[in-house]
Amino acid sequence: MKSAFLVLLLATTVFMSGCWSGNPIQVAVKKSEGSEISHPITTDVASQIRIATATYEGDADVFVDYSDCQQTVAAHESCDLKISFSAAPNDFSGQINMTYCDGENGFCGPNKSFSIGFEVKVQFDRATDHLVFNSNTGHNGNMGGLAGADAACQLQADDPANNVLGDELRGKYVWRALLSSSQVNAKDRLNFSGRIFNLNPEGFEKVADSGADFWDGSDLDAAIRYRLDGLTAGPNTYTGTDAFGYHTGDSCADWTSTSTTLNGTNGHAYGQESPYWVNRQKVPCNWGGLALYCVSQELKSQ
Numbered sequence: 495m496k497s498a499f500l501v502l503l504l505a506t507t508v509f510m511s512g513c514w515s516g517n518p519i520q521v522a523v524k525k526s527e528g529s530e531i532s533h534p535i536t537t538d539v540a541s542q543i544r545i546a547t548a549t550y551e552g553d554a555d556v557f558v559d560y561s562d563c564q565q566t567v568a569a570h571e572s573c574d575l576k577i578s579f580s581a582a583p584n585d586f587s588g589q590i591n592m593t594y595c596d597g598e599n600g601f602c603g604p605n606k607s608f609s610i611g612f613e614v615k616v617q618f619d620r621a622t623d624h625l626v627f628n629s630n631t632g633h634n635g636n637m638g639g640l641a642g643a644d645a646a647c648q649l650q651a652d653d654p655a656n657n658v659l660g661d662e663l664r665g666k667y668v669w670r671a672l673l674s675s676s677q678v679n680a681k682d683r684l685n686f687s688g689r690i691f692n693l694n695p696e697g698f699e700k701v702a703d704s705g706a707d708f709w710d711g712s713d714l715d716a717a718i719r720y721r722l723d724g725l726t727a728g729p730n731t732y733t734g735t736d737a738f739g740y741h742t743g744d745s746c747a748d749w750t751s752t753s754t755t756l757n758g759t760n761g762h763a764y765g766q767e768s769p770y771w772v773n774r775q776k777v778p779c780n781w782g783g784l785a786l787y788c789v790s791q792e793l794k795s796q
Contacts, residue, residue, distance in 0.1 A: 530578040533610070535563065542566045546595050546602045548575065552588020554614070555580050560592070579614070585700070587613040618698045620663060621793070622688035626672070626701060626718050628727035628763050629786040630656070635732070635746025635758045635779025637786075640683070643671035643749060647788030656722030658693045666794060672772075672787035674734040674741035675748040681709045681739025684789055692716055695724035701766075709739040714766035718787055729764045730777070731785045737769035746779035754778050761787075 537543050545563035550556045556579045563573035575590070589611040595602035618625075630650055637643040647669040650656060654664065674680040686705030691698040699716035702708035719726045734745035736759075746758040757776040763785065765771055777784075 530576065533575045533577060534572040535575060535610070536572045537567050537569055542568055542596075544595050545573070546593045546606075548590055548592045550588060550590055552586065554586040554588060556588065558590050575610070577612075585613070585615050587611070616689075618691050619688065620666070624686055624688060624690045625659075625663070625667070625693060625698070625790040626690055627651075627658075627693045627788050628718055628721050628731060629788055630721045630723060630727075632728070632783035632785060633732060634752050634782040634784070635749060635756065636752045637671075637732075637749045639749050640671070640673055640675055640678070643673050643786055644669065647671050647786060650722055651788065651790075653722070658695050658720070658722050658724050667790040668792050668794060669788050670791055672733055672735065672789055673745070673749060674739075675745050676741060676743075677748065679740045680733070680735040681705070684739075685791055690789075692718050693720040693722065693724075695720065709737075711737040711768055713768050714771055717764060717766040717771065719763045727763050727785050728783065729762045730781075730783070731761045731763045731787055732758050733761045733772050733787065734759050735761075736773045737771075742773060742776070744776045752780045754780050758784075760784055763787075 544566045545560050548558045548560040548563075550558050556577065559576035559578075563575065565573070567573050577590070589609045591607065591609045593602060593607045595606070629647065631646070633643075633646070637646065651659065651667065651669045652665045656664070670684060672680050672684065674683075684705070686708065689703050690701040690705075690708055692701050694716070701714050701716050701718060703715075708714075718731075721727050732746075732749075734742055734749070736742050742759040744757040744759045746756055747753070749758075756779045758779050758781075759773055759776050761772040762770045762774045
């Protein structure tokens, strides 16, 4: 069973005369399903009033049924908007723009208007999405190759002492380090079937919508700065990779060397700006204490 939820945050903003109001609401539904909600709005004036038009403005496929509010609503009474939308793969936002009339046959017009804004956030789905964290331990340029770096990520992710993943996610994934070598690019050794989230202990934040989004050279949606213990990592993180997922040419002899004459590319985990999060500078391979970006891959066979 999928554990992710689609959360709808709907907040009311009244423009112009302030004749209507409504309370913010939250609705949670499964990611694989659409949603239909009933949202009350209340008249704020001492006269009868009704909704004349209601149109959705935004990118998503949203239907607004305002039939309950087309009938005259008594002073300080409520009617319900019924808002429905299809399952959404990514976050979206928009607003419902409405005009109203004073009374059954009263004056209607564009100056009698107000809007309800809302935002839909699609939460992490462990079956299709991916997590990325910054390693708790530091490394020099000799990690035992890519296999050694992957093993270090796996060891940390499976450690019960690291509590951000929790029992639901800990030990459930295969993990790999975000590293390139002279033999393989990071974008080719990391598989992304969905979105990528960081491990912000206050709530996972979306880093990118997909692998293509992750490697398109643009800024990330959120920084990869959190460790498995919930703390923020040191900024320097070995990658050997550019913002498009390719080997930079500096990877400490494919992550087997601590030579002072060889270099490894590192990124800066505190920021989400491209290319600095992944390709900030190169440092000698004898530098120690650098972290790794560790990325969840497929679910382990249970």
